[in-house]
Amino acid sequence: MIKTVSNQTRNSQASNLEDKNNQKHFTLIERTFNSNVKSDYTEKIEELGKNFNYQVNRDFYWSDPELSVLYGTPIYQAASPSQKIALNHLFWVAMYNGTAASEAATILYNQVTRGVFVAVGGYETLCRELETETNQEQYHVKTFQKVGYKTKQALLGKALLKNSFQSKWYKSQKQRRLRGNIVNLLPKKLLLSLDWDKTWRWTVEKMLPGQKNYRSQYLEELVQRNEPIPGHAEGIIGRLAPRQMQPFFGYNWGSS
Incomplete structure (x- = not known):
């Protein structure tokens, strides 16, 4: 005897599968939001931006020595230890300048995306997650920009900062x-x-x-x-x- 499955049964099975998938999505969103809130370092990052003093942080590497401007060139090899550290700092500034610019764009699209889900409805936790990320990234951008500016000002001076080779090249x-x-x-x-x-x-x-x-x-x-x-x-x-x-x-x- 051949078993037959009615359209109503198929629709019910499909609906149950969709409900299970939706529940997985909502659980993942909730977990992501809670994890983000627990690991929020916004206050520390904001404090770093407000109190950053290059003279206090100038004597040590901010990342691996390989991550330095001119690394691997004869010019780098001829540089003094303090100059090599300065080149490491300039590389850090260049990288986080790009990070800040990308995060600024992310802030915009987080707000746009949140606005869509507000209109759709039923995604309150996701909207809260996007709002939280937006607030966090705003502090990240400000801090990266402040640290970068103060570092370039200390190493290059205001005159070179305005007419730097990097600016002309970019x-x-x-x-x-x-x-x-x-x-x-x-x-x-x-x-x-x-x-x-x-x-x-x-x-x-x-x-x-x-x-x-x-x-x-x-x-x-x-x-x-x-x-x-x-x-x-x-x-x-x-x-x-x-x-x-x-x-x-x-x-x-x-x-x-």
Whole structure:
């Protein structure tokens, strides 16, 4: 005798499996949130940023000696012990400058993502997790920037800090990346006259019709205040696209 399974039974089994999977997701989100709260070092990081004094921390390596500017070159080999430590500090500053820039972009997308789940509903713990991460990362960014600035100021001086080789090199590399970008292929008058934020918002609305109920509340609040999506010149987003195109990714992310 051949056993038959009714559509109702199949639907019930599928529903039970979906419920189990959803419960796993919610359990994982809850566990992640609790772990993040317990391992929160925000106060210590904030205190470090406020009280950082380069002169107190200048005599020891901040990371492995291999992680130093010019490491492995004859110039590094000829440097004195104190100069090698300074080169190690400059490498640390360069790396955490990139980290701070990337975290600044993460802050934006955390807020956009949280706004979507607020609109969807039923993800209160996930929204609290994203809000907590946003607050933590804001302190991280401020501290990395303060430590980096004070270190460069102590090692390079204000004059070199403004006209550093790194700054000129970064600008030249950025220009090379943007030469073939589609935005730069547009006529200059059109480039200057367009309201890129509104243009990309309109484009995304046409690409994703019917998504208004799930649009990020964070983005909706920016629109109501007539404020553009924050842009980033550095970090992952800054390397991904020029400022004019970045609102497209923000609106797309917060509308799908």
